[in-house]
Amino acid sequence: MNVELKHQAIAGTTESSDIQIMIEPNTNEGIEIQLDSSVQFQFGKQIKLVIMDTLEKLDITQAYVKATDQGALDCTVKARTLTAAFRAADIDQDYDWQVID
């Protein structure tokens, strides 16, 4: 699946057990993730890995991500990342939820 980011988008909330993902097209090659997390020390690496992995499955290779985590589980991180990417790409139907697995 090839998803092209067109503009900024946001998904998720900053409520407990959730993660807020802001995503933006990046003019430079690569994915840059800025993570604020209440569990940064324990799970910061893992959260970034899940975001990176989800974007790669959508063939997104250039993006800025600003994530504000309040202790979200991996499945939540994936879902929020997908939704933010779809919104940024103006995809509002025929979602490919397969990439979650």
Next chain:
Amino acid sequence: MMGQIQEIFPESFDLYYPQWQTLLKSLTLAPDDPVDHIYGLIEGDQLIGAVSNLGPIIKQVAIPKAHQGGHVFNQLISFIMNQLAAEDVFHYFVYTTPSHQNAFEHLGFDTIAQTDDLVFLEKGFHGFKYYLEQLKTKLRDQPTAAIVMNANPFTLGHLQLIQRAAQENPQVLILLVSAQRSLFTFDERLALVTQGTAHLDNVVIAPTDYYLVSNGTFPTYFLKERAPLQVAEKQARLDAAVFTQYSTVLPITKRYVGTEPTSAVTEIYNRIMAEAFKDKFPLVIQPRQTLQSQVISASKVRQAIQTNDLALIQAITPLTTYQFIVAHLTELQQRKEF
């Protein structure tokens, strides 16, 4: 139990509006401060929290004591960020008291500047550091005089101040206030300043992007004292703290300001800035130009627009501003000003 967030309309038919006014007053916030939207968190039939916005500025965060420190704050701030995102706003600002700094930082906000009384925070992709780096690329590496102005609209007083700075310094940076709380829109103000200074080749114009405000645009909602002079002192201190950061990245060697002999607020603003910049760079205060012993000011122009006094407008504005006003007179008279 989680409540429901809904918009509150400042109208008599909205049952929650009186509750909202009472809540704000109980927290010494001002319900009459201009906002675009008000959102309230309702649990049962009780309002247990509220938040408002004016453009990208999040304000009037109001939570009763019993619900402070819990999920209400996160829920409200989160909600308003999503609402703003629906309007394509992805960069948020907040002025608050130091007691709320941690709560905002916990939600991913970064502090831009702070004083003993106030904190100014933002959340977005390209923050203050990026803005300053971008601004730096617009400037030559030469001693630079900075002027912050709203230019609502651009007058001969503004022009004289800029011309003086342009003569006395290799480069002039005009920082035009971005906030849309003026009779003239940002694009109109920018166009009039650009046209009015086209004959000066060492002038660079850039938006403040909400980082700096003029004393006409600073929000006063969060301050206990509604007395304008105490408000002015606090806002001036915070604004000076932000501007000091400009000077650490940019080659700013002087700041120029105008005076308004009739305005005590401007006087305080200038005094506080002079104190704050004392050991760093001089503050050059230029007396206002006068016309038949009356000071020239943008507020005079705005009054003259309402009273159809085109002769006065012609006398105190550059030709480009005058022509714009003549061409848009009816439209300007019908616009609502905060």
